[in-house]
Every structure is written in C-alpha cells, then in structure tokens.
Amino acid sequence: MLLGIDVGGTHTDAVLLDRSGLLASAKVETRQDDLLQSIRTALGRIRQTAGDVEVQRFNLSTTLCTNAIVQDDLTPVGVMVSAGPGMDPEQFRIGDHYEVIRGALDHRGEEIQPLDLDQVERCASRFLDQGLRVFAAVDKFSPRNPGHEEQMIDALSERADFLTAGHQISGQLNFPRRIATSYYNSAVWPLFNSFANSVEDSLREYNLFPQLNILKADGGTMPLSQARRTPVESIFSGPAASVMGLMALCDIEEDALMLDVGGTTTDVGVFAGGDPLVEAERVELVHRPTLVRAMKTESIGLGGDSAVGLDGEGLLVGPRRRGACLARGGGQATLVDALNCIAEECFGDREASVQGMHDLGAGLQCSMEDAAQQVVRHSCRRLREQTMAMLERINERPVYTVHEFLESRRIEPRRLYLMGGPARVMAPYLSREFGLPVIVPQNAGVANALGAALARPTLQAELFADTSRGNLTVPVLGRQETVTRDYSLKKAKQDLAEDLCRHVRDSYHWTVDPSEAEVVEESAMNMVRGMHTVGQDIRVKCQIKPGITPEFEGVVKCACKELPTG
C-alpha cells in the first residue's frame, strides 16, 4: 500500500492506495505554525477510513523548507567560499557569516593558487567561536575539481553538526547558484532534520513502518536518508506534485499544457511528448537563483479569488486578491463570482455574485450576464497570453550547435489539462481561447497527494572527463578517477548510466534498468594544442526522469474525456 501526503499552503491532502485503486483520501486545513500536526491529522483521517493497514511506502511533499526560507526562519551558516578570477565573490555574499578564502582553480579545475589553509583554519575557529554548527564550503569550478572544497570541509568536519560541499549539490557550473543552494541546504538542515525525526516518531505511534520518501521539486522522490543530506531539494515540491498527479490521472502522450487554477494564482506546467519539462536551473528563492532541479512551471497572478474591477482602461482581473469572493461573504467581486453567474451549479451565495456582476455591468454599460462573460473571457485571454509567452521562452531557449539550431523541436501543445476548483466552469472558455481540446480529470481534488504517492525516484548526474589530463569526475556521486587516452563518449555514457542506476539501487533502494537512465546532454570535443590533438573533453548529463511508479501505472486513471470544444 502507498501513502501520499501533500502539505500545501491551504490544505493538506492525503491518499492511501493499493493496486486496486484509491482506498482512502482526506483533506484537512494546513496549520502553517505546525505542519507536523497537519500531517498527523491527515494520517488520523486516513486511518479512520482504512483502519489498520500496512503501508510499504509513504511519500511526503511538504512546504517546510520553502516556508523556512521565505520567512527567513533559518539557522545561521558559516559559509566559506574560494573564488579566483572573474566576478568579485563579495557580490554573492549570503547570510551573516561569509568569508572569501584565498585560492583558485581555473575553468579546467587546475589549481592556479593553492588554498590558504591558515586562513581556512582561522576562519573555522572564528565560526566555531561564534557558535555556528552548520557550514557550507563552495569553490569556483569545484565540479571540475572538488579538492579545495574538500580541504575546507576537512577543517570543519569534526566540529560540525552538518556540512554542505558545493560539488555534492550539482555538477552544473554556476558558482553563485552553488553558493546560494549550499547555504540554504545547511540553513534548513536543523529544522528539516528534527522534522524528519518527528515524522518518523509519529509513524511509529500509528504503528506504520513504511519506507519514507520526500518529494522534490522535479517531481521525483528521494529517501529520507538522502533528504537529510540535501533537504534543499524538498523546496517547491507543490507544483511538481500537481504535475505528477495529472500524470497519474491521465495518459499524456503528446505536447500538452497543464493549468492548475488556484485561489491566487494559476500554475502552468508543460509536457513535451508526454514528459513534464524539468530544468536544472529553475528554482529562485528570495531573489536568489539556485541549482535545485524543478519542474518547469510558472505561476500566473490570476486565480479564482482574483479581484475584479474597473480602471480607466476597462476591465481588470487580478493580480490583487482582496479576501473571499462575494459568494462566500467577501466584499469584492472575484473571478469565482463571475463563474458563479454562468455556471449551472451554483456555489455559496449565488445572489451575491449576481449582484456583483450586476454592479460591474452598470459600470461597463452591459447586462449582468455580459459582465460575467466579459470577466471570464478577459481572464482566459490573460491566461493564454502569459502561457504563450512562457512557451515562447521555452521554444526560444539558447542552443549551442548548428544541429540543435536547425533541428530542435518546438513544443506545440495539442491538449489542455485543467485542474483546480474553477476548472470545470472555465473549461469551454479556455478551450475556445486556446483553440485546444480541454480535459478536466476526475479526482483532481486530491491530485497533489496522488502525485506524491505515485512519484518515483529521480536523479541527475553530470560526468566530465579530460583525457589529456586523464581525469574524470561525477561530482554529485562523489566519483573521481583517472582515465586513459582512449576513454570515449560511448564509454562515458554507459559508465554514467550504470553509476546512476547503481546509486539509485544502493541509496534509494530502487531498481532501475540502465536503459531508463536517459542521456540528456552529451558532447565530446577534440582538444587541440598547437597543431596536435592532445585529448578529448567529454561531457555527459544523465537523468532518471520523473514518472509514475510502474506497478501502479493506471490504478487511478480517470476517464480523461475531452470536453466538446466551445
């Protein structure tokens, strides 16, 4: 049996399922000041319905770390960075304890200035005197050569509760992002770690002993043991949970869009040939871009509770939210009120919605019905414009080879999947606006929890080999070895796929076939010095992509019938 819980901003959803389908579900309000209690309440409800059950796997999606970062509820971190030539590393200062250590590597990872170990030692002592117990060590070009980061870690490890070394976070080159990501990883660790302990305690109390996994922003899971090392990867798992939920409910095989219409915002997700788009450089936290891999989703500032009004130019919907809609006793007409006037089923106090649209109609010099229609059409138009702008940015992303320039496929959505409260009423309008068939999956109310429950592990790793120097690194897997001159791209791809699968098997307790490790980037370039080829620069990026747990594929599939185009 699988258990999935998604702790969202407003609601905490839980589902329990086995291979026959959904067994129980629960929705409780999230207590922002006590997420653990929200989880316990949801668990309690599930047990009320399902009784004593044996849960093999429990996947949890939680806003714990996101909230801590956004609300600046962080543990102070001692940050050591080493930079070398380029941008002034002071530009990337983060937190209250940030020191630049002398020493430098170049872009090949060759040492151009040794790390100043005396300075490292002095800095470590000062950090400890200041009472710091968690640290981050980040060096420019550490994915090419983690040596300097390891020296910094060595100076701290015996006296630290927790340490993040930049190269363990990602093999992507981006020093400022590596600094921010490592800092946040250490800064949320104490909170996450004790939360993880409490969750484990609660499960024991309920007599549950599942394998516990945490949902990541890329739609995959990581085991709790890994999450205790990289808690930062648990941020922004909410939009990923809804994308995964949609994948659990519907067979998506083509280019498609997901619009999840919430209260304040609408989240847009993009599928290419049935796979959700994932980006390694996606998540931005408090204006700091990070290296956390995430679903390519964007939030549009327009949702059911967006306030409706008039300004000099005409109709205005959102982005402001001024409390509840009229139908729920609020003071300002919202998109939900407009939908309430055109929907067959009414919601709350329909008369209040009608009055609101009536008043709006007076301002627009049209009937109540026209006003409601205009609000909905206006909203749909904005959703389309911003969604198309997002698609354009995706389709116009830079490419670095003539082949990609000429051959790269544009994403052209064939279907629109709608989720969220107002989805059903908006469907015909959005269908007309986008010119696409629309599908509103059933069970969408617990899609996020389903997505969490059914997600499987994901992992990405980068391999870099330089056959002239004879070295090879896979930073996130901690692999460093020597290679011979005849090491090839073909061998590198095979090695990395095997490494990735072995790691997932050993650390994630999950069996994947190497064929599931997908090569997403590869290059091999001759390195010429003078007139001679001295070796090859080989790079491979490989991933185990997000997906639904294979043996549970189809168990919660709903009738995803296209609604007639409006």
Add this chain to the structure above:
Amino acid sequence: MQGVANRLGVVFFPAFDWAISPTHPERQERLLYTMDQLKEEGVFDIPGIDEHRPDEAGMDDVRRVHFSFPDTESNLTPSHLISAGGAIKAARLFMEGHADKAFALVRPPGHHAMKAVHGGRGFCSVNIEAIMVEYLREHYGVGRVAIVDTDCHHGDGTQDVYWHDPETLYISLHQDGRTLFPGSGFASELGGPKALGKNINIPLPPRTSDEGFLHAVDEVVLPVLEDFQPEIVINSAGQDNHFSDPLTDMNFSAQGYAALNQRLDPDIAVLEGGYSIHGALPYVNTGIILAMAGMDYSYVREPDFDPERLRQDNKTREYIHQICSSARQSYFNPPTSGISRDMEDGYFIRSKDVFYDTDFITERQKEHLLDCDDCPGLLLIESSSTRRKNCLGIEIPRGACQRCRNAGETYFDKARHNESLTNMQLIDRPGGAVRRYRRE
C-alpha cells in the same frame, strides 16, 4: 549584488559542431572554455543580462551585401547564416529596446570577407558585421554607423565593403600589416574618393600593451567618433591582441579589453577572432560582458597576468603616439595629394589581387565607381578567380540618384548578353532587390 548600468543582451552561439577543419583554430572547441567561465560566473543570472538565441540570416541578407561567385549558397554553411543571424539578433535587441547594448558572441567570424566573395579567407566567408549593418539600414532606416575593429588582424573585408561609403566610418586597431596577415591596413588606406577619411587604420607595432591600445582609443577613436556622430557604434570585438594568442604578437589583456570597451561604449559588439581559447577568451569575454553591462570587472584577470612583463618600452610608446597623431590627422584633415584617383570614362578605377588563404583561391579584381555628383555612385566590380572566371557585380548604392539607378539596370541587362561573362549579380539597394544571372 551590484546591478547593471546597462541592460545587456548576449547572443551566445558557440557552434560546438562546426569547424573549418579538425585542428584549425576556428574549430568546435573555440568557445567551450568561454562557455564554462560564463556559466560558472553565473553572468546570465545577473538581472539585466539576458542570453538569447540567434536568428538565422536569410540569403537576402547576405546578397544585400556580397557579390558571391558562383553563388551565395556555395560560399557558406548553415553556421555562417546563424553567426550572421546572431549579429542581426543583437542588432534587433538593441533597436527594439529589449536591451541597452548587445553582444553577439558567435562564430565563425566575418571581418575578412570582402564585397566580392569567391570563398573563405582569414577564416571568414561572409562579413557578419556588414550583414548586420545593412539589415539595420534596410529594416530600421539607420544611416550613419561607426565600426571600430579591435581584432588583431586588419579587417580588410569590412574596409573593402565600406570603402566607398561615406556613411560608414571604419576604424581598425591592429597589428602592423608588415608583420601579420592579411598584410594590409596601413595608415594611407583612407577610403575611396567619395569617402575619404572615413576609413582609419591604426597599425600598432608588435608588443603593444594595454597602455598603447587605450592611448589609440583616447587619442584617435573617441575624438573621431565625437566628430562623426554615428547613430550606432559597433565594436568588432576580436580578441587576438591578447598576450597569450598563438597567432599574433601583441600584449593586450582582459583588463585592457574591458577598459577599452568601457571607454568605447559601443551599442553592439560582435566577436571576431581570438584563438587563445584557454588562457584568454574565457577572461576577455567575461570582461567585455561586465564592461558592457557597466559592472565592476576589476577581478577579471588571467591566471598568468603580469602587467610588469607586458609593459611596453619607450620606443614602442613613442612610435604609437606618432601613429595615432597621424591617424587622427587623416580623419580631420585628409590629404589632398598623393591619393590614387585613376579614372576611365567617368569612373574611378581600382585594381587589386585578393588571396583566399582558407580556400586557396586567388582573385583579380577591377573596380569602377561612377563619379557622380548626386550620390555615392554606381559601383561595378569585374572579378576573375582561379575558381570562377569573368564575374561581374553591380551595386546601385543606398541613396543612388536616378541616373545611377538607370545606369545600373542598363549595365546588368547588357551584361546578360555578354557571352564572356559567367556570373552576374545586381544589388539594387533603392529598389530593395537583387538580380542574379549565371551562364552555364
């Protein structure tokens, strides 16, 4: 983080799958380490610095500029069109206000491609700056343009394309042609009879350092630009003046390139040469990007940078001062005597031989410019090369008078019946058309 003073659009296209030949300096690997440095610095995350995908230039964009023999298609690859399209994209970002400045960090380069093209020379087959400038003129009505070429090799292609154009100021800073390919770019090359002084060469001696380059910028380039009042300033940002470049003998540094860029303050920069792919390009490009964005670049230094070792001696300094003062003179007071003004039947004529080192072709050209009082004048180029004999290019220039327009049309129609000519191309700028004729 420090903000940008100028919003900068960077069109980065390293063409990782394109090379002239496997061990050629213009090979796949050229911008690999530059990419690594830029990515690791996180420059594209800086608010106000955005990375863009290039456009693809169309054949029309190339034919508007070059007489290509036997035809445009056979003288280029898709990579050339993307490189030129990258320059066009940079120009569009600037013109449409998406960025305050733009940098086309693209390859292959273009500044050795001349008006008439029979093949590749100096690693170039199409002149990407000229294609960009003429695109700007065609689509945005831009008039006066200044191109400041800081590649170490004289940009003989750009000089040739704009030799007769009084609206285009071309200034080249390069290593003296007596010591380096292409062997041209002397102070006496001042532009055609109708554009005298609009072509300025500053041939610098080997081992010129930051001080010398910046002196030339301060003493020649800036005052000349101030006087010329261009609508757009373009930097042909070749990077082979670097002290570590394997093909040249200069002592310019990343700090120097950034300072030059800061003083020149170009609207658009376009990468040209630069073949120290490991020790120079990653740092020089970072420096140029930060300088263009108006950010601090003081930490951008090569690992082996030693200003003492690169300092220029007194003799070099004096020589540079002398070169610069004469270059300045030739713009503000172009000489009236000693300039070749050979004429035949009312046309100024110029003959030259061109060697295409990349494709090993030799070409003999005779150029005729109609001495017109009302416009820049009809241009005819008769060209024969070891690859294609008896070709003819006719250009009715921008702003051509009716007489020159008629003469150009008549000339082309007559030439089509001339059995001895093999390939013809008419570029009719006022009419916005190109006509081609090929005799099989």
